[in-house]
Amino acid sequence: MKKIEFIGKAAVIRQHIPQNVIEFPRSLVHFHTYGLLTPFFVGLREGRLMATRCKNPKCSEKRMWIPPRAHCPDCYELMEWEEVPQPVIGTIYAYTQVVYAGIGMELTTPYWQIDVELPDCATAPKSYLLYGTPRIGIKVKAVFRTEYPTNTVLDYCWAPYDEE
Ligand SMILES: [Zn+2]
Numbered sequence: 001m002k003k004i005e006f007i008g009k010a011a012v013i014r015q016h017i018p019q020n021v022i023e024f025p026r027s028l029v030h031f032h033t034y035g036l037l038t039p040f041f042v043g044l045r046e047g048r049l050m051a052t053r054c055k056n057p058k059c060s061e062k063r064m065w066i067p068p069r070a071h072c073p074d075c076y077e078l079m080e081w082e083e084v085p086q087p088v089i090g091t092i093y094a095y096t097q098v099v100y101a102g103i104g105m106e107l108t109t110p111y112w113q114i115d116v117e118l119p120d121c122a123t124a125p126k127s128y129l130l131y132g133t134p135r136i137g138i139k140v141k142a143v144f145r146t147e148y149p150t151n152t153v154l155d156y157c158w159a160p161y162d163e164e
Helices: 035-045
Strands: 013-015 050-053 080-083 089-098 111-117 126-129 139-144 156-160
Touching (some): 035 050
Parallel strands (some): 126 156
Antiparallel strands (some): 089 111, 111 126, 139 156
């Protein structure tokens, strides 16, 4: 007759006194869908910055959105995708130094977080400066992590443009 066997690993006892405490490691995998925003992330790993734009002729907002919105925040219509022409050059609108990054920001610290103004863009996308020191008003160029992409928004950032 086949006996039932324990197939796990024995728990490690951390302490005995005053009571037993064992290590009980647990992990979970979170499945996160990019849904209708998938083209943005596909573009990043291919070295392209993808934006959405509302094509509803009755909508007052004609500029593009980065990060993209699937639906127009102004009229709720489904937006259309377009690629921002290369090279993607923006202007630093604001910046701050991040010393203690939050969970998910897998970057060495400190780093410069920058908000970048782009022509014809309704938003000032937030990302980080790859190197150098930011100043409000200086030009930056989008840089893409196409080698070893993270498949997250960290696959693009900015580098000073004047230094090229
Ligand atoms: Zn709209």
